[in-house]
Amino acid sequence: MPKEETKKLRPNWKKRSFIVGALILLVWFFTLWSFLWGPDWINVGNRGTFGDMFGGLTSLFSGFAFAGIVISIFMQREELELTRETLEDQRQELELTRTTLEAQKAEMVQQNQTLGRQQFENTFYQLLAYFNTYIGEIKVGRHEGRINFTIWMNDIVQKWRQIRQNAGDQLSRESKAILETKLTELEIAKQFSDWFYEGSPSFHPNGSLFSKAPDGIHTYFRMLFNIFIYVSESDLTDGQKQFYIGIVRAQISDSELFMIFYYCLKPEGEQYRQFAEEFRFFKNLNVDNLLPCSGIREKEVNHFTFVDAAAFG
Template identity: 30%
Template structure:
């Protein structure tokens, strides 16, 4: 029993003692002792018995309600822990995917630039940014609308790098989709945690992926909802006016 339970038990005993004392005070000395008289004396405790029977029932209901609340809380903790476990496994997989990306100058990977240096992991995204920049500079010379130029730019870049980035973007998309579809309350905290895993150059490639046909319909709404481009350096955009393809929510 807890200290609160002992205090409650003591209060009940004290109440009974005081009540009995008052009855005895008003009936003492007892002039006649008989079955009838003792019955009347016992009946004087009837109201008190009914009161505590009601309190006992109320206590039972309170206990049931508290247990229900504790069970609900336990279920929520289990659900949240399950969510955490899955999310962190997905993040671990994401980091493994990034680590496994490599670009070699031995001919196993092609590049727009001569003398392409060996790169691994997140360093590759700087090379990807150089690739997409070079393609954009060529495409921007054509007589097309800005939207067509960007579509053509990313299409050529994707054909060049889809073997390196296909798995990367599928996994990243599923991480944000998992957060959105979960019952977790603080989704912003978890989306910020994922965003913190992305380097500046990753964000720049993600920016252009999500305004292309490969990410426009499904991934771009998640980018805007979770403010994923908030920390994207403006100098990594091919042009600052490309921001107009997103809602302001993506950058706040």
């Protein structure tokens, strides 16, 4: 039942007590008046008789006194009830205030998360824009931008095929020894990487295939590495990190993935390989674009086995 209806149904003890008290005072004043200033028909004898009549009313006045006590008890109970209602109202107000504060706190947390996400995205897209701008400014001869990576990859594949065709005559003794021994895949990967980037004679005496890479390729790797670090060290969830790296991966060409894959085989590319595995960066890599290794002496190696399968999604 609503509080307003409950209050309407409660007896008005204050009004009733006032009426009872007024009746008692009226009777008392009437008695005093009759003894002091009463009319002549009320003589002393009659007054005695009249007084004896009041003796019988003693129990009545005692009842009035008891009624007053009962009324006071009910009044106190009503006051206690009102006090409890007041305390309950205060408790509800405090609960409402606490709920409001919790809602405000949750809203502030959400706002901070949104602000942090916006700040992250601003920096992320700026880094990505700088990265793409830098790629667009790479110029080799008449070619600009990502086309240079495609030309470079095609040159590498063509030269590698020539090496495989002439492996019996052109490979050094050291190369033959390496290919014919039972090296682990990681050891072969390091040998291949040294030759691929640094021109080690372990695989071919004519030097590194990396010598034909576009100028500024090291800056390219550093800029992409900074994007990886920024996303990896952020407070984002794993799913959110995968989302943003997916944006980066969507803008990487096949020839760039080719180059990044082989860079992961270098000793200094160890962290690159870890990021590739963390972000499944080679998910879209066409392994058919990798350099074929079968047919070189008795050793058959698939290059994609040099990197953990997690990197391929």
